[in-house]
Every structure is written in structure tokens, then in C-alpha cells.
Amino acid sequence: MASQEKSPRLLARENVRDESRSLVTGALIFRWVWLIWMAGLTAVGNEELAREPLAWASIGAASLWTVWLTVSRRSWNKSVMVFDVALCGWLILASGLVIREGDIILGRPFFATGYPLSAPLLWGAVWGPWTGAGTATVLAIAHLLSRPLNGVQLSELSPAQVQNVTGAMLNYLVAGVAVGLVARLLRRSSEALRLANEETMKERELTARLAERQSLARAIHDSVLQVLALVNKRGRELASSDPIDPQEVARLAEIAGEQEVELRSLILRDPVAPPTGRASLRDALEDASRAVTQLKVGVSATGPIWLDRHTVDELQAATRQALENVVEHAGASSVTVFAEEEPDRVTVTVRDDGGGFAYDEAKLQADGKVGILKSMKGRAEDLGGSMKVTSAPGRGTEVEFKIPKVGSGG
Amino acid sequence: MADELVRVLVVDDHPVWRNGVRNDLESSGKAEVVGEAEDGGDAIEKAREVMPDVVLMDLQLPQVSGVDATRAIVDDSPHVKVLVLSASAEETDVLEAVKAGASGYLLKSSSSDEVVDAVLRVRDGEPVFTPSLAGLVLSEFRRIATNDPTAPELTARENDVLKLVAKGYTYREIGEKLFISTKTVQNHVQNILTKLQLKKRYELMRYAIQKGLDRAPE
Numbered sequence: 001m002a003s004q005e006k007s008p009r010l011l012a013r014e015n016v017r018d019e020s021r022s023l024v025t026g027a028l029i030f031r032w033v034w035l036i037w038m039a040g041l042t043a044v045g046n047e048e049l050a051r052e053p054l055a056w057a058s059i060g061a062a063s064l065w066t067v068w069l070t071v072s073r074r075s076w077n078k079s080v081m082v083f084d085v086a087l088c089g090w091l092i093l094a095s096g097l098v099i100r101e102g103d104i105i106l107g108r109p110f111f112a113t114g115y116p117l118s119a120p121l122l123w124g125a126v127w128g129p130w131t132g133a134g135t136a137t138v139l140a141i142a143h144l145l146s147r148p149l150n151g152v153q154l155s156e157l158s159p160a161q162v163q164n165v166t167g168a169m170l171n172y173l174v175a176g177v178a179v180g181l182v183a184r185l186l187r188r189s190s191e192a193l194r195l196a197n198e199e200t201m202k203e204r205e206l207t208a209r210l211a212e213r214q215s216l217a218r219a220i221h222d223s224v225l226q227v228l229a230l231v232n233k234r235g236r237e238l239a240s241s242d243p244i245d246p247q248e249v250a251r252l253a254e255i256a257g258e259q260e261v262e263l264r265s266l267i268l269r270d271p272v273a274p275p276t277g278r279a280s281l282r283d284a285l286e287d288a289s290r291a292v293t294q295l296k297v298g299v300s301a302t303g304p305i306w307l308d309r310h311t312v313d314e315l316q317a318a319t320r321q322a323l324e325n326v327v328e329h330a331g332a333s334s335v336t337v338f339a340e341e342e343p344d345r346v347t348v349t350v351r352d353d354g355g356g357f358a359y360d361e362a363k364l365q366a367d368g369k370v371g372i373l374k375s376m377k378g379r380a381e382d383l384g385g386s387m388k389v390t391s392a393p394g395r396g397t398e399v400e401f402k403i404p405k406v407g408s409g410g
Numbered sequence: 411m412a413d414e415l416v417r418v419l420v421v422d423d424h425p426v427w428r429n430g431v432r433n434d435l436e437s438s439g440k441a442e443v444v445g446e447a448e449d450g451g452d453a454i455e456k457a458r459e460v461m462p463d464v465v466l467m468d469l470q471l472p473q474v475s476g477v478d479a480t481r482a483i484v485d486d487s488p489h490v491k492v493l494v495l496s497a498s499a500e501e502t503d504v505l506e507a508v509k510a511g512a513s514g515y516l517l518k519s520s521s522s523d524e525v526v527d528a529v530l531r532v533r534d535g536e537p538v539f540t541p542s543l544a545g546l547v548l549s550e551f552r553r554i555a556t557n558d559p560t561a562p563e564l565t566a567r568e569n570d571v572l573k574l575v576a577k578g579y580t581y582r583e584i585g586e587k588l589f590i591s592t593k594t595v596q597n598h599v600q601n602i603l604t605k606l607q608l609k610k611r612y613e614l615m616r617y618a619i620q621k622g623l624d625r626a627p628e
Contacts, residue, residue: 260519264497300545300576302552336541336578340548351577398577 023125034114088116089142096149104150120176132176140169281305322350419462434522450474484511514538544576
């Protein structure tokens with residue numbers, strides 16, 4: 001199976017949007033509304049302002065910032081938040097400076113109304129209730145400080161004005177915490193939805209695997225039927241021909257044998273869903289052995305042996321090289337590949353009944369015959385394991401790959 | 411004894427296959443086919459009737475399975491040996507057949523010489539193990555050991571022997587490797603088989619005790 005296939009996890013993530021994102025969008029829209037409102041108030045009430053240039057400079061900064069936030073969505077980090085809170089805090093403090101001295105307690109709509117509230121809304125939506133509460137606290141303190149800046153001492157406030165200031169401070173907190181809680185809820189439910197989706201995807205994957213197997217089965221059944229028909233027809237023709245061509249008979253036996261192997265590999269086992277990201281070492285070794293037609297290769301294993309795909313690929317490649325080596329050099333009649341899984345390691349042995357040789361790595365090196373052995377050894381060592389070759393003249397050869405199992409999930 | 415023909419009962423639901431095996435066995439001059447059966451039930455009866463030395467047993471049979479027939483035949487007449495000859499049987503079936511008392515297992519794609527040789531060896535009391543069967547048996551012992559630590563286990567030596575069989579070594583080669591006689595290797599393999607069959611009985615017994623089936627009805 002292609003390795004670039006998307007995992008169910010990834011697919012599920014793409015299918016389920018993080019719903020809390022719409023909250024962020026909402027907070028940005030509010031921010032624009034309040035920006036326009038702030039600019040409008042300043043333009044209409046300009047004769048009442050004490051420091052008009054400072055007011056417009058602050059509004060200009062807020063506009064640029066709002067544009068940047070809107071454009072740069074999703075690449076925000078903590079320093080963006082700190083700057084935003086500082087700017088909003090400044091707008092609140094600035095309102096104490098730009099409004100004529102003492103006017104701040106009149107209760108009329110003024111300069112920085114609304115816009116700073118968008119900070120706890122936004123950061124609560126992005127990072128949850130605690131962040132919402134934190135930014136709100138900063139702004140609430142700024143709100144309190146804006147009174148003395150406007151020349152109104154806190155001790156001079158009437159009870160009604162104290163209530164007014166406290167209410168405004170609490171508003172920041174309520175906004176930040178409430179949005180934060182909603183965002184957290186949305187995020188958790190979309191996570192739950194994502195997990196559910198992932199399950200569905202996994203099931204679909206299994207169904208797809210079964211379907212693939214079925215179509216494979218159909219193709220193989222078809223080729224089996226064709227070969228049977230051929231064997232039937234040619235067999236009859238051969239029986240009545242004289243002389244009988246032994247090569248033709250051998251060829252018939254060979255194609256029948258090929259079909260037998262294919263069909264057996266299909267029937268032998270149920271398609272089992274491998275654990276995610278894993279592959280069966282036994283199946284991989286059987287594939288490798290099927291590619292060898294020159295001699296009899298048997299595969300034995302202590303079960304399917306699920307390992308991560310990379311380890312399986314590497315062991316399969318090393319085994320393939322070992323088999324090629326046997327075909328070319330050993331003069332063997334049969335080879336057995338044995339895969340054994342133990343709690344902490346996996347061992348693959350490739351054992352032939354050929355001539356064998358006196359294994360001497362230094363001598364092989366000198367003769368320039370070490371290439372393939374080195375490559376096999378490299379594969380085993382890259383997996384953190386080792387390769388051992390046992391051989392003696394007339395006693396066949398055994399190549400053994402020992403690989404430790406990594407991770408406790410084993 | 412060795413000069414006597416091995417008396418074989420061939421069990422398979424395909425007449426063509428039975429014919430082929432009969433030809434192979436009889437043309438070897440070492441065996442005679444004393445009966446044929448096309449189903450498990452049939453095989454149990456025939457075995458009782460002709461008392462063969464060896465039953466060549468297919469596992470995929472129409473009504474009574476090869477595993478059940480093996481169990482019945484071995485229980486009935488322990489001196490009759492069963493050699494499983496299977497084409498596409500599930501691995502678990504092969505293991506079940508061995509647990510039920512089969513003395514060996516061979517793939518149908520084996521050559522005629524291999525089949526004849528296996529029949530002779532089974533008749534002489536030598537268990538016929540393929541490397542893949544050894545792999546299965548090894549994992550079966552591990553499985554049972556983790557599920558039930560009190561069940562009978564393999565000795566270290568038996569474990570070594572089984573691993574070497576799984577790697578494709580012959581009994582003679584194993585004997586040379588471990589500095590023991592071929593006969594001793596055979597004994598080890600036989601003991602492994604016996605333990606596997608014992609395990610089966612042991613499991614059944616535990617099951618019976620759990621369910622209270624060992625007590626006489628009141």
C-alpha cells in the first residue's frame with residue numbers, strides 16, 4: 001500500500017473544523033464595529049476633546065492594528081496578545097487624557113468605548129477562559145486608572161459612580177470568561193466529533209481493504225480458471241501426442257504451481273486489520289519468498305508479527321538479499337525463512353541446505369565479495385540490531401537478523 | 411517390519427486426488443492403499459474396519475471435518491497414525507488436527523517422494539514436522555503459557571529443538587548441532603507433540619471443572 005496515503009486521523013481532522021474558530025471571527029467583526037463607532041464619536045464630538053491629535057493618533061494605531069489582525073489571522077502568538085492588550089489598555093488610559101478634564105464621569109459615550117472589550121473576547125475565544133480573565137483584569141485596572149488621569153480622584157467618586165466603574169470593570173471579566181468557556185466547550189465537542197469521525201474512517205479503511213481483497217480474489221480466481229482450462233486442454237493434447245514433450249509438461253506443472261501458491265496465499269488467512277501504521281512481517285517475508293522461483297522457499301513464523309512499516313520493509317529487503325545470495329552462491333535445494341517474535345526482540349533467520357562456506361568476513365572483504373553482506377548487515381544495524389552468519393563447508397548457511405523491539409507498545 | 415508394505419487409508423473428497431496418491435504410494439513399492447474415504451465419517455468407519463498403519467487425511471471434507479475424524483480415529487485406535495495432507499487448510503485447522511492427535515503435516519504440493527517418505531516415517535513413529543508447523547506450535551505454546559502459567563510447558567531443550575525445526579533443519583542436522591542422537595531429537599519432537607495434545611486435554615478438563623461437568627448429575 002502506498003505510504004503517502006492519508007491516515008484516518010488526518011482525514012478526520014480535515015473533515016471536522018474547529019468550531020471555536022467562528023467565535024474568533026465574531027470577535028474580529030465586533031472589533032471593526034467598535035473601531036468605526038470610536039472614530040465616529042471622535043469625529044462628531046471633536047470640539048469637546050482636550051487633545052484631539054492624540055485621539056486621532058490612537059485611533060490610527062487601532063485601525064492599523066485591526067487591519068493587521070484581520071489579515072494575519074491564525075498566525076497569532078502570545079506576543080501578539082500582549083501587544084493587543086497593551087494597545088487596548090492604552091486606548092482606555094488615553095480616553096482619560098483626550099476627554100476634557102473631569103468629563104469622564106459624565107457617563108456619556110466617549111472615545112474608547114467598546115473597542116477594548118474586543119481584547120478579552122478575542123483572546124478568550126483563542127486561548128480559553130483563563131486567558132480571557134487575564135486580559136480582562138489588565139483592562140479593568142486600566143479602566144480604574146483612567147479616572148485619576150482625567151483629574152477625577154477615586155476617593156471623590158459618588159456611590160453611583162463607584163457602581164458604574166465597578167460594573168464596567170466586571171463587564172470586561174464577564175466577556176473574557178464567558179467567551180473563553182464557550183470556546184473551550186466548542187473545542188472539546190469538535191474533538192469528540194473528530195474522534196468519532198476517526199473511528200468511522202478506520203472502519204471505512206477496513207471495508208476498503210476487504211473490497212480490495214475481494215477484487216484481488218476475483219482476479220486470481222479468473223486466472224486460476226484460465227490456467228485450469230489450459231492445463232485441461234494442453235494435458236489432453238499432450239497425452240495423445242507422440243513423443244510427449246517433457247518441457248511442455250514441466251511448463252504446465254509450473255504454471256499450475258504458480259496458481260496454487262497465489263490461491264493459497266489468498267485463502268489461508270482472513271484479512272486482519274493491522275494495528276495502525278503496522279504491517280505483518282510474516283506476510284512481507286512470504287511476499288519476498290514468492291519472488292524466488294529457482295528453489296523451494298518455506299516461510300515459518302510465530303504468528304503474523306505486527307511491526308512498524310519501516311522495520312518490516314527493511315527486514316523484507318534484507319531477507320530478499322539473503323535469498324538472492326542463496327540463489328546465486330549456495331547451490332542449495334531449499335531455504336527456510338523463520339521469523340520469531342519474542343517480548344523484546346524479533347529474529348529472522350534465512351537458512352539454506354547448500355554447500356556452505358567458511359565464513360570469514362576479513363577474507364570476503366579481501367576477495368571483494370562483501371558488498372551484499374555489508375548491505376544486509378547495514379540494514380540490521382540501522383534498525384538497532386545485528387546480523388550473524390553461521391556456516392561451515394557442507395553444512396549450509398544460516399543468516400540471522402536480530403532486531404530489538406522499540407517502544408513499550410511492542 | 412521395514413520390508414512390510416505400509417498399509418494406508420487415503421481420505422480426500424476428490425477422486426482424482428485419491429487416485430494420484432494411490433499411484434504415488436503403490437508405485438513406490440513401499441506402501442499399499444487399503445482403503446479410500448471421501449468424508450470424515452466415512453474415514454472413521456473405514457479406519458475401524460481395515461486398521462491401517464497410516465491415515466492420509468485431508469482437512470477440508472464435506473461433512474465431518476478432518477480434525478474431528480482425526481480425533482475420533484486416534485481415540486479409537488491409538489496405534490493408527492494420522493498424517494495430515496492439506497492444500498489450503500487454515501493454519502488453525504492444522505494446529506487443531508495436531509492437537510487432536512495427528513502425527514504430522516504435509517502440504518499437498520509436496521513431491522511424491524516426500525509423501526512416501528513422510529508416510530514411512532510416521533509409520534515408524536517419527537513425527538513429521540514442517541518448519542511452518544513448528545512455527546505455529548512454538549507460538550501456540552507461548553500463547554498458552556501467557557494465558558495459563560500452570561499449563562505444561564516446553565523444556566529449554568525442547569524449545570531449542572522446535573526452533574531448529576522451524577528454521578528448516580532436519581532431525582539429523584539438529585542432532586549434530588546439539589550433540590545428541592537423531593533418535594533423541596525425534597523423542598523431543600514426540601514429547602512436544604504429546605505435550606500439545608496434553609494441553610488440549612488439560613484445557614478441556616479445566617473447562618469441564620469450571621462448568622461443573624466433572625460432577626455426576628444428581
